[in-house]
Amino acid sequence: MRKPTLHDVARAAGVSYATADRVLNARGGVAAKSEARVRAAIEALGYTRDVHAANLSRRRLYRFRFLLPDGDHSFFRALRAAVLAEAGARAGDRVRITLSEVPAFDAEALAEALERVEPEACDGLAIVASGSARVSAAIASLRAGGVAVVTLVSDAPGAARDAYVGIDNLVAGRTAGRLMRLGHTGRSGLVLPVVGARAAQDHAERLAGLEQSLAGAPGLALLPVAEAFDSPSRMRALVGAALAREPGISGIYSMGAGNRGLVEALRALGRPRPLVVLHELVPHAREALEAGLVDAVIDQKPVQEVAAALDILRALADGRPAPAGRARITPAIYLPENLPACPAGEEEDNDMMGGAA
Amino acid sequence: MRKPTLHDVARAAGVSYATADRVLNARGGVAAKSEARVRAAIEALGYTRDVHAANLSRRRLYRFRFLLPDGDHSFFRALRAAVLAEAGARAGDRVRITLSEVPAFDAEALAEALERVEPEACDGLAIVASGSARVSAAIASLRAGGVAVVTLVSDAPGAARDAYVGIDNLVAGRTAGRLMRLGHTGRSGLVLPVVGARAAQDHAERLAGLEQSLAGAPGLALLPVAEAFDSPSRMRALVGAALAREPGISGIYSMGAGNRGLVEALRALGRPRPLVVLHELVPHAREALEAGLVDAVIDQKPVQEVAAALDILRALADGRPAPAGRARITPAIYLPENLPACPAGEEEDNDMMGGAA
DNA sequence: CAGGAAATGATTGACGTCTGTCAAAACTGC
């Protein structure tokens, strides 16, 4: 009841090991009749190649590279931590991950970094994309050089990448809208939407989702969009002013970063606060949720995104099709009650002596 | 820039390969001084054992067995499907999974099945536990025989299993309570709690969570608990009657199965329906959510649970400690907007850490 | 310093696959 080996297949097919191997690895030079026999034997025995042995023999090393935005935004910090954690966890898996930081929101810098990547020394690449013609060209050139390219968190509009791993921001926006509607059951309200930048594509999509959802709720009106540029201080000023100007605000949906300022403004508010929905379960958001200053956080699960990106890169590097459905991350909704046990950016203890991965 | 091998470690430590191997695999008979040198070299080189080569050499085969409730409850069907899917996905990973069904909610039958398991032919076991002394004894005996035992979805109260993989049902209940409160912002209400069976521990915990959460909401009152015994027809009758008797019902939290009946009762209702929260994103629940007959579904992510159970079983079989945090699943909240793309059964990943394959 | 125990080194054959080489065998066309 042992797992069948290629030797078993060869014997069952009545051919030599070499021939079975030629079929399995498509080396060519095999008569159609023999090939059919081998394939039948593979089928009959339920043979699967032992990937461990194969990779061992091939001395395959997967060299992946992540180009992530620098800066101290909690979300990107969490993303980088997730990459490092996965790098540790997969060290035993013939996967070598290099993490470099590029200036955030800077398409030119990203393009430069992409152009510096040597296709011979890299099997796969994951980037948080900013769209630009030069970026698209760099991606195309890398792909032509045999490098798998995956966009993470934010997609490059025109670029022909292998896959986009991240949430559907339209869905995220609609989800926020649904939470708003839920919190306004039986009453009308006024919702303040706050983006990081109107120009950011993901924020625009979230906003569109929100609008779509609220279009189905007659009692809910939307205020003009506020732009906080992901800065806590601007956010604080902006939200403070809006709350003072419009006492009827019953909901705030913040689509970007800088929510520390939003929480401060809420804390300073003398009356019952509006319903608040944020993005990304970073430490501050978590605290605000636990403190009851925020109602819900929509999270794109960076750890899961990194894992999915790596699985896809690995599949592509092996010449397999990317695992279906792995790329599309469904945004998680966190309420104060269902927070995951450990703060974002969990540490994984990678044992060096331990056995299997 | 090659990955260091144990040979490299031995050379760096100034000992022979055999000695390095003795340290690595704790074979004993190594002087403390040499051991320290080897460990230092491991540290310095960042050596990690090549798990593929190791398992290849060991010709290790992980034989895991799942004992899951039979019957046609959608949830268990999804759970079984998840096991089969993982079995396929890990076939190349030296993991052989056997799935057997045992009569649902029958501690005696489970105990019998457990007693039939031969410890020599099984490295790990995952069961949906029903608590009983005989079950506990069988688990203890298996563990004594070197079999790792994990409870899945439902824990065995008194039993000394290696781990419980599943959600915290108290948390799930509190989460439902939060959704109820969110949907009752600015108004009072009357909530009908429905369990499968009052005796079921997980349902009792969910109910306790709900009560805890609603205790903090002055305007929300709880009706006496209804018991539907996981049967659609009973559920339909019971909820229909309650809705007729108590026109003021503004929320329903169903903690068990049989929700098809609940949805039918709602569909038959002539007036605006109450806020409805269910458990488990099975096909019916999904449809009801999409049709707007249900507001939220709390899901325990069976696919993720199975993956976590396997990771833990594997770690235990290797003699490693079970990966921390992997066992506790955070319940997911699904609204009509953030449903995963694929019907239940597809790959969905975990929150905490990436599993290397 | 002998005798014995402990520690170490050297070596070997798996494990299942990959990749290459070389020669033998089976075909093809004429």
Add this chain to the structure above:
DNA sequence: GCAGTTTTGACAGACGTCAATCATTTCCTG
């Protein structure tokens, strides 16, 4: 039946680790 091509078989050396043997060297004890 011959030369030329295609197909096949046999074999060997990796890959990194495991597990075992056997011969040495070093250390401790009396």
